[in-house]
Amino acid sequence: MKSLLLFLFIALFSWQSYAQDSQEENSVPAELRRILESFDAxxxxxxxxxxxxxxxxIVDFYTQGDFVPVWTEQGKLHPAxxxxxxxxxxSKWDGLIPQEYHLEVMTKAVELIHSSEKELTALHQAYLDIIFTDAYFALASxxxxxxxxxxxxxxxxxxxxKEEKIDIGEVMKEALxxxxxxxxxxxFWPRYQVYRNMRNTIKDLSAKADIDSLSWKSVSGKLLKVGDQNKLIPEIRQRLAYWGDYSGTDLSPEMLTYDSTLREAVIRFQARNGLxxxxxMGKDTYEALSEGPGxxxxxxxxxxxxxxxxxxxxIQDRFVMVNIANFHLDFLRDNGMDTLYSSRVIVGKEYHSTPVFNGEMAYLVLSPTWTVPSSIIRNEMVPKAKKDPSYLSRNHLNILTYQGKAVSAESIDWATVTPxxxxxxIRQSPGVFNSLGQIKFIFPNQYHVxxxxxxAKSLFDKGVRAFSHGCIRLENPQGLAEKILENDSKWTPEKIHAGMNAGKETTVMLKEKIPVVLIYLTFWTDSVGNMYNRKDIYERxxxxxxxxxSDEVFLQNYKLKDK
Structure with a gap:
Protein backbone atom coordinates (compact mmCIF):
# COMPACT_ATOMS: atom_id res chain seq x y z
CA MET A 1 0.00 0.00 0.00
CA LYS A 2 2.83 2.40 0.90
CA SER A 3 4.50 1.62 -2.42
CA LEU A 4 1.31 2.45 -4.30
CA LEU A 5 0.92 5.80 -2.46
CA LEU A 6 4.56 6.67 -3.17
CA PHE A 7 4.09 5.83 -6.85
CA LEU A 8 0.99 8.03 -7.05
CA PHE A 9 2.79 10.92 -5.31
CA ILE A 10 5.77 10.70 -7.68
CA ALA A 11 3.47 10.49 -10.69
CA LEU A 12 1.48 13.52 -9.55
CA PHE A 13 4.64 15.52 -8.86
CA SER A 14 6.10 14.58 -12.23
CA TRP A 15 2.89 15.62 -14.02
CA GLN A 16 2.84 19.00 -12.21
CA SER A 17 6.51 19.58 -13.08
CA TYR A 18 5.85 18.64 -16.70
CA ALA A 19 2.82 20.95 -16.82
CA GLN A 20 4.87 23.79 -15.28
CA ASP A 21 7.76 23.25 -17.71
CA SER A 22 5.31 23.12 -20.61
CA GLN A 23 3.68 26.32 -19.43
CA GLU A 24 7.06 28.08 -19.09
CA GLU A 25 8.12 26.95 -22.54
CA ASN A 26 5.02 28.60 -23.99
CA SER A 27 5.31 31.81 -21.92
CA VAL A 28 6.10 35.32 -23.15
CA PRO A 29 9.52 35.36 -21.39
CA ALA A 30 10.43 32.11 -23.13
CA GLU A 31 9.39 33.53 -26.50
CA LEU A 32 11.35 36.73 -25.79
CA ARG A 33 14.42 34.66 -24.98
CA ARG A 34 14.09 32.60 -28.17
CA ILE A 35 13.70 35.67 -30.37
CA LEU A 36 16.73 37.38 -28.82
CA GLU A 37 18.81 34.23 -29.17
CA SER A 38 18.19 34.40 -32.92
CA PHE A 39 19.80 37.83 -33.25
CA ASP A 40 22.86 37.79 -35.50
CA ALA A 41 25.09 40.79 -34.85
CA ILE A 58 17.22 45.36 -26.61
CA VAL A 59 19.35 42.31 -25.73
CA ASP A 60 20.85 44.00 -22.66
CA PHE A 61 17.48 45.25 -21.42
CA TYR A 62 15.59 41.97 -21.59
CA THR A 63 18.52 39.82 -20.44
CA GLN A 64 19.07 41.98 -17.36
CA GLY A 65 15.31 41.91 -16.73
CA ASP A 66 15.06 38.09 -16.91
CA PHE A 67 13.07 38.39 -20.17
CA VAL A 68 10.06 39.84 -18.36
CA PRO A 69 7.77 41.70 -20.83
CA VAL A 70 7.04 45.36 -20.10
CA TRP A 71 4.54 46.41 -22.80
CA THR A 72 2.29 43.32 -22.69
CA GLU A 73 0.53 41.48 -19.90
CA GLN A 74 -2.10 38.69 -19.93
CA GLY A 75 -2.54 38.93 -23.66
CA LYS A 76 -3.06 42.70 -23.72
CA LEU A 77 -0.98 45.79 -24.48
CA HIS A 78 -0.02 48.21 -21.70
CA PRO A 79 -2.49 51.14 -21.43
CA ALA A 80 0.38 53.54 -22.19
CA SER A 91 8.75 63.52 -33.16
CA LYS A 92 8.20 65.30 -36.49
CA TRP A 93 8.38 68.54 -34.49
CA ASP A 94 11.91 67.43 -33.55
CA GLY A 95 12.76 67.18 -37.25
CA LEU A 96 12.55 63.38 -37.16
CA ILE A 97 10.50 60.93 -39.25
CA PRO A 98 7.83 59.12 -37.14
CA GLN A 99 7.51 56.28 -39.68
CA GLU A 100 11.09 55.26 -38.91
CA TYR A 101 10.13 54.20 -35.37
CA HIS A 102 7.80 51.25 -36.17
CA LEU A 103 4.82 53.63 -36.20
CA GLU A 104 2.72 51.71 -38.75
CA VAL A 105 2.98 48.25 -37.15
CA MET A 106 2.46 49.69 -33.66
CA THR A 107 -0.63 51.63 -34.75
CA LYS A 108 -2.14 48.53 -36.33
CA ALA A 109 -1.42 46.51 -33.18
CA VAL A 110 -3.22 49.02 -30.96
CA GLU A 111 -6.20 49.15 -33.32
CA LEU A 112 -6.38 45.34 -33.55
CA ILE A 113 -6.26 44.80 -29.82
CA HIS A 114 -8.92 47.40 -29.06
CA SER A 115 -11.22 45.99 -31.74
CA SER A 116 -10.88 42.36 -30.62
CA GLU A 117 -11.57 40.56 -27.38
CA LYS A 118 -9.11 37.79 -28.17
CA GLU A 119 -5.91 37.58 -26.18
CA LEU A 120 -2.59 37.74 -28.00
CA THR A 121 -0.53 34.57 -28.21
CA ALA A 122 2.72 34.47 -26.21
CA LEU A 123 4.76 34.79 -29.41
CA HIS A 124 2.72 37.76 -30.61
CA GLN A 125 3.11 39.44 -27.23
CA ALA A 126 6.89 38.89 -27.30
CA TYR A 127 7.10 40.32 -30.82
CA LEU A 128 5.11 43.45 -29.90
CA ASP A 129 7.01 43.89 -26.65
CA ILE A 130 10.28 44.06 -28.56
CA ILE A 131 8.81 46.40 -31.21
CA PHE A 132 7.45 48.88 -28.64
CA THR A 133 10.66 48.80 -26.60
CA ASP A 134 12.80 49.17 -29.71
CA ALA A 135 10.74 52.16 -30.87
CA TYR A 136 11.07 53.86 -27.48
CA PHE A 137 14.82 53.16 -27.33
CA ALA A 138 15.46 54.38 -30.88
CA LEU A 139 13.48 57.60 -30.47
CA ALA A 140 15.05 58.32 -27.08
CA SER A 141 18.54 57.68 -28.48
CA LYS A 162 27.94 63.55 -25.60
CA GLU A 163 28.29 60.90 -22.89
CA GLU A 164 25.31 58.73 -21.95
CA LYS A 165 24.24 60.00 -18.55
CA ILE A 166 20.71 58.63 -18.57
CA ASP A 167 19.55 55.00 -18.60
CA ILE A 168 16.93 54.79 -21.33
CA GLY A 169 15.60 51.45 -20.10
CA GLU A 170 15.15 52.68 -16.52
CA VAL A 171 13.36 55.83 -17.71
CA MET A 172 11.02 53.72 -19.85
CA LYS A 173 10.22 51.27 -17.03
CA GLU A 174 9.54 54.12 -14.61
CA ALA A 175 7.30 55.81 -17.19
CA LEU A 176 5.33 52.58 -17.68
CA PHE A 188 15.93 63.06 -23.69
CA TRP A 189 15.60 66.52 -25.23
CA PRO A 190 18.64 68.82 -25.01
CA ARG A 191 18.52 70.96 -21.88
CA TYR A 192 18.62 74.19 -23.87
CA GLN A 193 15.41 76.23 -23.82
CA VAL A 194 15.99 77.20 -27.46
CA TYR A 195 15.31 73.55 -28.41
CA ARG A 196 11.74 73.77 -27.11
CA ASN A 197 11.31 77.14 -28.82
CA MET A 198 12.37 75.71 -32.16
CA ARG A 199 10.04 72.70 -31.89
CA ASN A 200 7.15 75.15 -31.51
CA THR A 201 8.42 77.09 -34.53
CA ILE A 202 8.30 73.97 -36.73
CA LYS A 203 4.67 73.48 -35.64
CA ASP A 204 3.86 77.11 -36.44
CA LEU A 205 5.61 77.05 -39.82
CA SER A 206 3.81 73.83 -40.79
CA ALA A 207 0.46 75.36 -39.86
CA LYS A 208 1.33 78.55 -41.72
CA ALA A 209 2.26 76.52 -44.81
CA ASP A 210 -1.21 74.89 -44.83
CA ILE A 211 -2.81 78.24 -45.71
CA ASP A 212 0.04 79.38 -47.94
CA SER A 213 -0.93 80.36 -51.49
CA LEU A 214 2.56 81.44 -52.63
CA SER A 215 4.69 79.24 -54.87
CA TRP A 216 8.02 80.01 -53.15
CA LYS A 217 10.03 79.51 -56.29
CA SER A 218 13.53 80.93 -56.07
CA VAL A 219 13.54 84.63 -56.82
CA SER A 220 16.54 86.65 -58.02
CA GLY A 221 17.13 89.80 -59.97
CA LYS A 222 19.10 93.03 -60.23
CA LEU A 223 19.75 95.48 -57.40
CA LEU A 224 16.60 97.38 -56.50
CA LYS A 225 16.20 100.57 -54.46
CA VAL A 226 13.62 103.31 -53.93
CA GLY A 227 12.29 104.69 -57.21
CA ASP A 228 13.15 101.64 -59.30
CA GLN A 229 10.50 99.78 -61.25
CA ASN A 230 10.60 96.02 -61.80
CA LYS A 231 8.19 93.17 -62.52
CA LEU A 232 9.50 91.30 -59.42
CA ILE A 233 8.31 93.99 -57.00
CA PRO A 234 4.74 92.61 -56.53
CA GLU A 235 6.23 89.19 -55.67
CA ILE A 236 8.71 90.78 -53.24
CA ARG A 237 5.90 92.74 -51.60
CA GLN A 238 3.72 89.62 -51.22
CA ARG A 239 6.50 87.61 -49.59
CA LEU A 240 7.34 90.40 -47.16
CA ALA A 241 3.65 90.66 -46.28
CA TYR A 242 3.55 86.89 -45.67
CA TRP A 243 6.33 87.21 -43.07
CA GLY A 244 4.73 90.28 -41.50
CA ASP A 245 7.43 92.74 -42.56
CA TYR A 246 5.31 94.68 -45.08
CA SER A 247 2.61 96.73 -43.38
CA GLY A 248 1.23 98.40 -46.49
CA THR A 249 -2.18 97.57 -47.92
CA ASP A 250 -1.42 97.73 -51.64
CA LEU A 251 -0.57 94.21 -52.86
CA SER A 252 -1.71 94.84 -56.41
CA PRO A 253 0.25 93.00 -59.15
CA GLU A 254 0.24 96.28 -61.08
CA MET A 255 2.20 98.08 -58.36
CA LEU A 256 5.70 97.86 -59.90
CA THR A 257 7.42 100.75 -58.08
CA TYR A 258 9.92 100.28 -55.24
CA ASP A 259 8.51 102.87 -52.81
CA SER A 260 9.53 103.96 -49.31
CA THR A 261 7.00 101.63 -47.63
CA LEU A 262 8.56 98.65 -49.39
CA ARG A 263 12.03 99.86 -48.43
CA GLU A 264 11.07 99.92 -44.74
CA ALA A 265 9.74 96.36 -45.07
CA VAL A 266 12.98 95.22 -46.74
CA ILE A 267 15.01 96.78 -43.92
CA ARG A 268 12.95 94.93 -41.30
CA PHE A 269 13.37 91.67 -43.21
CA GLN A 270 17.12 92.19 -43.63
CA ALA A 271 17.59 92.95 -39.93
CA ARG A 272 15.68 89.79 -38.93
CA ASN A 273 17.83 87.71 -41.26
CA GLY A 274 21.19 89.11 -40.16
CA LEU A 275 21.85 90.97 -43.42
CA MET A 281 17.35 94.33 -52.71
CA GLY A 282 20.62 92.48 -53.44
CA LYS A 283 21.87 88.91 -53.83
CA ASP A 284 21.73 87.91 -50.14
CA THR A 285 18.30 89.48 -49.65
CA TYR A 286 16.92 87.66 -52.70
CA GLU A 287 18.32 84.37 -51.34
CA ALA A 288 16.71 84.90 -47.93
CA LEU A 289 13.42 85.88 -49.54
CA SER A 290 13.48 82.64 -51.55
CA GLU A 291 13.21 80.57 -48.37
CA GLY A 292 9.57 79.66 -47.82
CA PRO A 293 8.11 77.90 -44.77
CA GLY A 294 9.12 74.47 -46.07
CA ILE A 315 26.35 74.20 -19.63
CA GLN A 316 28.22 75.44 -16.59
CA ASP A 317 27.85 78.29 -14.13
CA ARG A 318 29.38 80.54 -16.79
CA PHE A 319 30.30 79.77 -20.38
CA VAL A 320 31.14 81.54 -23.63
CA MET A 321 29.15 80.64 -26.73
CA VAL A 322 29.99 81.87 -30.22
CA ASN A 323 27.45 81.29 -32.99
CA ILE A 324 29.65 81.40 -36.07
CA ALA A 325 26.72 81.72 -38.49
CA ASN A 326 25.31 84.63 -36.48
CA PHE A 327 28.67 86.40 -36.07
CA HIS A 328 27.91 86.82 -32.39
CA LEU A 329 29.41 85.97 -28.99
CA ASP A 330 27.55 85.66 -25.69
CA PHE A 331 28.93 85.17 -22.20
CA LEU A 332 26.18 83.25 -20.39
CA ARG A 333 25.24 81.59 -17.14
CA ASP A 334 22.33 79.62 -15.65
CA ASN A 335 21.77 77.38 -18.69
CA GLY A 336 22.05 80.37 -21.00
CA MET A 337 19.12 82.15 -19.37
CA ASP A 338 21.27 85.04 -18.11
CA THR A 339 23.44 86.97 -20.59
CA LEU A 340 26.42 88.63 -18.90
CA TYR A 341 27.95 90.06 -22.07
CA SER A 342 27.13 90.11 -25.77
CA SER A 343 29.08 91.32 -28.78
CA ARG A 344 29.32 91.16 -32.55
CA VAL A 345 32.24 89.13 -33.91
CA ILE A 346 34.06 88.47 -37.15
CA VAL A 347 34.69 84.83 -38.11
CA GLY A 348 36.66 82.95 -40.75
CA LYS A 349 36.24 83.33 -44.48
CA GLU A 350 34.69 80.40 -46.32
CA TYR A 351 38.13 79.04 -47.26
CA HIS A 352 39.43 79.76 -43.72
CA SER A 353 36.28 78.57 -41.97
CA THR A 354 36.12 78.77 -38.19
CA PRO A 355 35.85 75.19 -36.87
CA VAL A 356 33.04 74.02 -34.60
CA PHE A 357 34.51 72.72 -31.33
CA ASN A 358 34.62 73.37 -27.60
CA GLY A 359 37.39 74.04 -25.12
CA GLU A 360 38.20 75.86 -21.91
CA MET A 361 39.44 79.43 -21.65
CA ALA A 362 42.58 79.32 -19.49
CA TYR A 363 44.13 82.80 -19.72
CA LEU A 364 44.07 86.28 -21.25
CA VAL A 365 46.98 88.18 -22.79
CA LEU A 366 46.98 91.99 -22.57
CA SER A 367 48.95 93.94 -25.21
CA PRO A 368 49.76 90.75 -27.13
CA THR A 369 52.41 90.27 -29.74
CA TRP A 370 51.45 88.32 -32.84
CA THR A 371 53.66 85.52 -34.06
CA VAL A 372 52.40 85.10 -37.60
CA PRO A 373 51.42 81.55 -38.63
CA SER A 374 53.68 80.10 -41.31
CA SER A 375 50.74 79.67 -43.70
CA ILE A 376 50.03 83.42 -43.63
CA ILE A 377 53.75 84.18 -44.04
CA ARG A 378 53.99 81.96 -47.12
CA ASN A 379 50.68 82.78 -48.77
CA GLU A 380 50.31 86.46 -48.00
CA MET A 381 53.25 88.29 -46.40
CA VAL A 382 56.16 87.07 -48.53
CA PRO A 383 54.34 87.85 -51.82
CA LYS A 384 53.49 91.35 -50.51
CA ALA A 385 57.07 91.94 -49.27
CA LYS A 386 58.50 90.88 -52.64
CA LYS A 387 56.40 93.59 -54.29
CA ASP A 388 57.04 96.19 -51.56
CA PRO A 389 59.91 95.51 -49.08
CA SER A 390 58.63 98.34 -46.85
CA TYR A 391 55.33 96.48 -46.31
CA LEU A 392 56.62 94.64 -43.22
CA SER A 393 58.09 97.63 -41.39
CA ARG A 394 55.05 99.82 -42.16
CA ASN A 395 52.88 97.24 -40.42
CA HIS A 396 55.23 96.84 -37.41
CA LEU A 397 56.15 93.33 -38.54
CA ASN A 398 59.59 92.22 -37.38
CA ILE A 399 61.67 89.48 -39.03
CA LEU A 400 63.41 87.11 -36.62
CA THR A 401 65.57 84.03 -36.92
CA TYR A 402 64.46 81.03 -34.90
CA GLN A 403 67.38 81.81 -32.59
CA GLY A 404 65.72 85.16 -31.78
CA LYS A 405 68.01 87.44 -33.83
CA ALA A 406 66.41 90.42 -35.60
CA VAL A 407 66.79 90.54 -39.39
CA SER A 408 66.47 93.72 -41.42
CA ALA A 409 64.07 93.55 -44.35
CA GLU A 410 66.58 95.58 -46.39
CA SER A 411 69.23 92.87 -45.92
CA ILE A 412 67.10 90.26 -47.70
CA ASP A 413 67.33 89.75 -51.46
CA TRP A 414 63.58 89.57 -52.07
CA ALA A 415 64.07 88.80 -55.76
CA THR A 416 65.48 85.37 -54.87
CA VAL A 417 63.11 84.62 -51.97
CA THR A 418 60.19 82.27 -52.51
CA PRO A 419 57.34 81.58 -50.06
CA ILE A 426 57.60 87.18 -38.46
CA ARG A 427 56.31 88.80 -35.29
CA GLN A 428 54.20 91.92 -34.81
CA SER A 429 54.86 94.20 -31.83
CA PRO A 430 52.13 95.06 -29.29
CA GLY A 431 50.03 98.15 -29.94
CA VAL A 432 46.76 99.46 -31.37
CA PHE A 433 48.02 98.49 -34.85
CA ASN A 434 48.54 94.82 -33.88
CA SER A 435 46.37 92.41 -35.86
CA LEU A 436 45.27 90.83 -32.57
CA GLY A 437 44.36 94.23 -31.19
CA GLN A 438 45.07 94.88 -27.52
CA ILE A 439 43.88 91.63 -25.92
CA LYS A 440 43.42 87.97 -26.74
CA PHE A 441 41.50 85.21 -24.95
CA ILE A 442 43.12 81.77 -25.10
CA PHE A 443 41.37 78.41 -24.90
CA PRO A 444 44.11 75.96 -26.01
CA ASN A 445 43.06 73.82 -28.97
CA GLN A 446 44.53 71.94 -31.93
CA TYR A 447 43.12 74.49 -34.40
CA HIS A 448 45.08 77.46 -32.97
CA VAL A 449 41.82 79.41 -32.88
CA ALA A 456 39.76 96.85 -38.18
CA LYS A 457 36.62 98.09 -36.39
CA SER A 458 34.79 99.19 -39.55
CA LEU A 459 34.15 95.56 -40.56
CA PHE A 460 31.72 95.16 -37.64
CA ASP A 461 29.20 97.33 -39.51
CA LYS A 462 28.77 94.58 -42.11
CA GLY A 463 25.87 92.15 -41.79
CA VAL A 464 27.81 89.11 -43.03
CA ARG A 465 31.17 89.23 -41.20
CA ALA A 466 33.34 86.39 -42.52
CA PHE A 467 36.75 88.03 -42.96
CA SER A 468 39.28 86.33 -40.64
CA HIS A 469 41.66 83.41 -41.04
CA GLY A 470 39.59 81.37 -38.60
CA CYS A 471 39.97 83.17 -35.27
CA ILE A 472 37.13 85.16 -33.70
CA ARG A 473 37.61 88.93 -33.72
CA LEU A 474 35.68 90.71 -30.98
CA GLU A 475 34.13 94.17 -31.26
CA ASN A 476 34.32 95.15 -27.58
CA PRO A 477 36.98 92.95 -25.99
CA GLN A 478 37.48 95.03 -22.84
CA GLY A 479 33.83 94.44 -21.90
CA LEU A 480 34.36 90.66 -22.06
CA ALA A 481 37.59 90.89 -20.04
CA GLU A 482 35.85 92.91 -17.34
CA LYS A 483 33.07 90.33 -17.01
CA ILE A 484 35.46 87.40 -16.95
CA LEU A 485 37.66 89.05 -14.30
CA GLU A 486 34.91 90.72 -12.26
CA ASN A 487 35.56 88.45 -9.27
CA ASP A 488 39.31 89.09 -9.33
CA SER A 489 40.03 92.18 -7.22
CA LYS A 490 43.47 92.60 -8.83
CA TRP A 491 41.92 93.37 -12.20
CA THR A 492 39.67 96.39 -12.03
CA PRO A 493 38.37 97.93 -15.30
CA GLU A 494 41.05 100.62 -14.97
CA LYS A 495 43.87 98.06 -14.63
CA ILE A 496 42.54 96.04 -17.56
CA HIS A 497 42.49 99.19 -19.70
CA ALA A 498 46.01 100.11 -18.62
CA GLY A 499 47.27 96.60 -19.37
CA MET A 500 45.70 96.67 -22.83
CA ASN A 501 47.59 99.90 -23.58
CA ALA A 502 50.88 99.07 -21.83
CA GLY A 503 52.77 98.11 -25.00
CA LYS A 504 54.14 94.95 -23.42
CA GLU A 505 52.59 91.55 -22.91
CA THR A 506 50.89 90.63 -19.65
CA THR A 507 49.41 87.15 -19.16
CA VAL A 508 46.44 86.82 -16.81
CA MET A 509 45.75 83.25 -15.72
CA LEU A 510 42.12 82.56 -14.81
CA LYS A 511 41.36 81.15 -11.37
CA GLU A 512 38.68 78.95 -12.91
CA LYS A 513 38.64 77.88 -16.53
CA ILE A 514 35.59 78.97 -18.52
CA PRO A 515 33.98 76.61 -21.05
CA VAL A 516 33.95 77.95 -24.61
CA VAL A 517 31.79 76.44 -27.34
CA LEU A 518 31.86 77.50 -30.97
CA ILE A 519 28.63 76.43 -32.63
CA TYR A 520 27.08 76.85 -36.06
CA LEU A 521 23.34 77.61 -35.89
CA THR A 522 21.73 79.05 -38.99
CA PHE A 523 18.23 79.09 -37.51
CA TRP A 524 16.81 79.47 -33.99
CA THR A 525 13.87 80.90 -32.09
CA ASP A 526 13.82 83.07 -28.98
CA SER A 527 11.54 82.70 -25.95
CA VAL A 528 8.75 84.83 -27.45
CA GLY A 529 8.71 83.00 -30.78
CA ASN A 530 10.80 85.36 -32.92
CA MET A 531 12.58 83.42 -35.69
CA TYR A 532 16.20 84.16 -36.57
CA ASN A 533 17.38 82.96 -39.96
CA ARG A 534 21.00 83.28 -41.00
CA LYS A 535 22.92 82.77 -44.22
CA ASP A 536 24.61 79.37 -44.36
CA ILE A 537 28.03 80.94 -44.99
CA TYR A 538 29.90 77.61 -45.02
CA GLU A 539 27.10 75.68 -46.82
CA ARG A 540 26.85 73.08 -44.07
CA SER A 550 14.86 62.69 -48.59
CA ASP A 551 12.84 65.49 -50.19
CA GLU A 552 9.90 63.17 -50.76
CA VAL A 553 9.80 61.92 -47.17
CA PHE A 554 10.24 65.47 -45.88
CA LEU A 555 7.28 66.83 -47.85
CA GLN A 556 5.10 63.91 -46.72
CA ASN A 557 6.16 64.35 -43.12
CA TYR A 558 5.05 67.98 -42.94
CA LYS A 559 2.50 68.02 -45.79
CA LEU A 560 4.34 70.91 -47.42
CA LYS A 561 4.52 72.17 -50.97
CA ASP A 562 8.04 73.61 -50.98
CA LYS A 563 11.17 71.81 -49.84
Missing part, protein backbone atom coordinates in the same frame (compact mmCIF):
# COMPACT_ATOMS: atom_id res chain seq x y z
CA UNK A 42 26.89 40.33 -38.18
CA UNK A 43 23.90 41.57 -40.20
CA UNK A 44 20.82 43.75 -40.01
CA UNK A 45 18.48 42.16 -37.49
CA UNK A 46 14.82 41.78 -38.39
CA UNK A 47 11.77 40.45 -36.60
CA UNK A 48 8.87 40.09 -38.97
CA UNK A 49 9.38 42.81 -41.56
CA UNK A 50 10.79 45.29 -39.04
CA UNK A 51 14.48 46.13 -38.71
CA UNK A 52 15.52 46.16 -35.06
CA UNK A 53 16.87 49.68 -34.54
CA UNK A 54 18.62 49.21 -31.18
CA UNK A 55 19.55 45.49 -31.05
CA UNK A 56 22.26 45.74 -28.37
CA UNK A 57 20.07 47.83 -26.06
CA UNK A 81 0.84 52.05 -25.67
CA UNK A 82 -1.19 54.92 -27.13
CA UNK A 83 1.08 57.43 -25.40
CA UNK A 84 4.24 56.15 -27.03
CA UNK A 85 2.44 56.34 -30.38
CA UNK A 86 1.64 60.00 -29.70
CA UNK A 87 5.25 60.66 -28.71
CA UNK A 88 6.47 59.08 -31.95
CA UNK A 89 3.99 61.06 -34.03
CA UNK A 90 5.12 64.26 -32.28
CA UNK A 142 18.00 59.93 -31.53
CA UNK A 143 16.66 62.71 -29.30
CA UNK A 144 19.53 62.38 -26.84
CA UNK A 145 22.51 61.82 -29.15
CA UNK A 146 21.17 62.95 -32.52
CA UNK A 147 20.06 60.87 -35.47
CA UNK A 148 23.04 61.64 -37.71
CA UNK A 149 26.62 60.73 -36.81
CA UNK A 150 28.50 64.04 -36.85
CA UNK A 151 31.82 62.23 -37.29
CA UNK A 152 30.66 60.95 -40.70
CA UNK A 153 29.88 64.43 -42.00
CA UNK A 154 32.22 66.85 -43.72
CA UNK A 155 30.79 69.82 -41.85
CA UNK A 156 33.73 70.28 -39.48
CA UNK A 157 31.82 69.53 -36.25
CA UNK A 158 34.45 68.74 -33.62
CA UNK A 159 32.59 69.30 -30.36
CA UNK A 160 33.20 66.45 -27.92
CA UNK A 161 30.74 63.58 -28.16
CA UNK A 177 4.86 52.24 -13.93
CA UNK A 178 3.58 55.82 -13.59
CA UNK A 179 1.68 55.80 -16.89
CA UNK A 180 3.49 58.94 -18.04
CA UNK A 181 5.23 57.61 -21.14
CA UNK A 182 4.73 60.58 -23.45
CA UNK A 183 6.20 63.09 -20.98
CA UNK A 184 9.15 60.81 -20.26
CA UNK A 185 10.39 61.33 -23.83
CA UNK A 186 11.09 64.98 -23.00
CA UNK A 187 13.85 63.85 -20.62
CA UNK A 276 23.06 94.50 -44.13
CA UNK A 277 19.89 96.47 -43.33
CA UNK A 278 20.33 99.01 -46.12
CA UNK A 279 16.91 98.67 -47.78
CA UNK A 280 18.47 97.57 -51.08
CA UNK A 295 12.77 75.44 -46.47
CA UNK A 296 12.76 77.01 -43.03
CA UNK A 297 11.25 73.86 -41.49
CA UNK A 298 14.07 71.85 -43.05
CA UNK A 299 16.60 74.40 -41.85
CA UNK A 300 15.14 74.31 -38.34
CA UNK A 301 15.29 70.49 -38.36
CA UNK A 302 19.01 70.56 -39.23
CA UNK A 303 19.69 72.99 -36.40
CA UNK A 304 17.67 70.94 -33.90
CA UNK A 305 19.99 68.08 -34.80
CA UNK A 306 23.01 70.29 -34.04
CA UNK A 307 21.55 71.10 -30.62
CA UNK A 308 21.16 67.37 -29.93
CA UNK A 309 24.87 66.91 -30.63
CA UNK A 310 25.88 69.44 -27.98
CA UNK A 311 27.10 67.81 -24.75
CA UNK A 312 25.60 68.91 -21.44
CA UNK A 313 29.09 69.75 -20.23
CA UNK A 314 29.04 73.08 -22.08
CA UNK A 420 58.61 78.01 -49.57
CA UNK A 421 62.25 78.98 -48.92
CA UNK A 422 61.65 81.94 -46.55
CA UNK A 423 63.62 80.80 -43.47
CA UNK A 424 62.43 83.29 -40.83
CA UNK A 425 59.55 83.92 -38.49
CA UNK A 450 41.20 82.01 -30.19
CA UNK A 451 39.19 85.15 -29.50
CA UNK A 452 40.92 88.50 -29.92
CA UNK A 453 40.58 92.22 -30.47
CA UNK A 454 41.16 93.81 -33.89
CA UNK A 455 42.13 97.26 -35.18
CA UNK A 541 23.07 72.71 -43.72
CA UNK A 542 22.51 70.71 -46.89
CA UNK A 543 24.63 67.74 -45.83
CA UNK A 544 22.74 67.37 -42.54
CA UNK A 545 19.36 67.77 -44.23
CA UNK A 546 20.18 65.08 -46.79
CA UNK A 547 21.34 62.72 -44.04
CA UNK A 548 18.09 63.22 -42.12
CA UNK A 549 15.49 62.78 -44.85
Missing amino acids: SQTIQIGEQDVLEPQR AKEVLEAIED DLYFGKVSQEALKTGWRIQT ETGDVKSSIQK DADGV KLVKKAAANLERLRWLPDTV KTFPYM YIHDTP DKEIEMAMF
